[in-house]
């Protein structure tokens with residue numbers, strides 16, 4: 067199949083008729099800060115986080131002092147750049163006293179010269195906020211709250227080891243909705259063992275009734291050394307199969323759309339104009355400074371990760387050394403493949419280079435069934451809505467085919483998941 071015919075196929079089969087326009091993605095860098103403390107470990111969580119009960123006030127103060135030192139060290143070592151988003155995530159940043167968060171934001175804004183209108187997001191947990199807490203954050207310049215809700219079903223919340231239950235939760239959602247932030251997001255999880263289309267529909271309905279301008283919905287994935295993985299390996303719980311997940315995904319998309327939210331990334335929905343500007347940087351290859359325990363960053367073409375040991379993090383910074391535990395400068399080809407894999411997560415896809423278009427044409431010639439999942443129009447490759455359901459497989463397939471190995475030898479296509487037929 068020629069490039070030309072691929073374009074034609076794309077027009078006929080794959081292109082969404084009403085893709086909302088891509089919001090402008092500023093080339094200014096973002097800043098991510100990791101606060102690694104939570105009220106309790108969730109049963110599925112594999113992030114760098116510690117339950118607060120195990121953290122003394124002394125250790126907490128030491129962490130915040132180390133974080134401030136890290137900020138100062140980057141001020142000395144980084145070339146002057148523009149920054150226009152700050153995302154404080156975790157963990158649960160709102161386990162900190164609000165005054166500490168406010169001081170941190172003030173420091174970052176001063177050192178990195180954040181402009182008026184910078185997007186400043188704080189992740190929150192329903193159990194850790196109050197009307198006064200949110201008011202302090204607003205006064206500190208926070209204009210976006212991202213609240214981890216996950217479900218409104220008490221049985222599911224208990225399974226996930228969340229600390230709150232439906233009744234108190236709904237009050238906290240209304241506090242966020244009424245606090246006057248420019249934007250706010252609620253996070254949900256689906257594909258929870260035992261979750262039914264009815265319980266998922268109810269969670270969505272209840273959360274969407276607060277009209278969040280942004281919704282993130284993640285499919286539960288067993289990962290790392292978590293209780294969830296242990297329960298599965300012992301046969302105590304069973305994850306839903308592909309067809310059950312597909313049904314839940316269908317409910318999610320329909321409900322989100324009925325509340326005016328469009329799917330702009332595989333797990334993210336927004337009202338136009340409320341897409342997360344910080345996350346857009348990740349998906350469109352804009353660099354970002356990452357601070358805090360275990361944080362991943364991307365600066366001057368180098369990807370790096372801070373240590374995940376709380377003790378090492380604090381010690382390193384007490385000796386005026388950056389706590390970077392891993393770094394890598396990817397070659398041009400690798401960077402391009404990463405760009406493709408990440409860019410394909412959004413509905414706007416990625417602009418193809420001419421040689422890549424021919425390679426894709428070759429791939430689709432061999433596997434015409436993939437045209438249902440991939441769309442090429444005006445030189446941009448994107449996933450169809452069906453394609454987004456198999457994103458990981460398809461992105462790995464495309465990047466493999468465009469990689470050096472794919473170009474040199476016979477095309478080797480791994481067996482697609484059962485649902486991709």
Ligand code: SF4
Nearest residue numbers: 104107108111156157
């Ligand atoms: S609140 Fe978030 S970071 Fe903390 S344990 Fe739960 S999933 Fe992990």
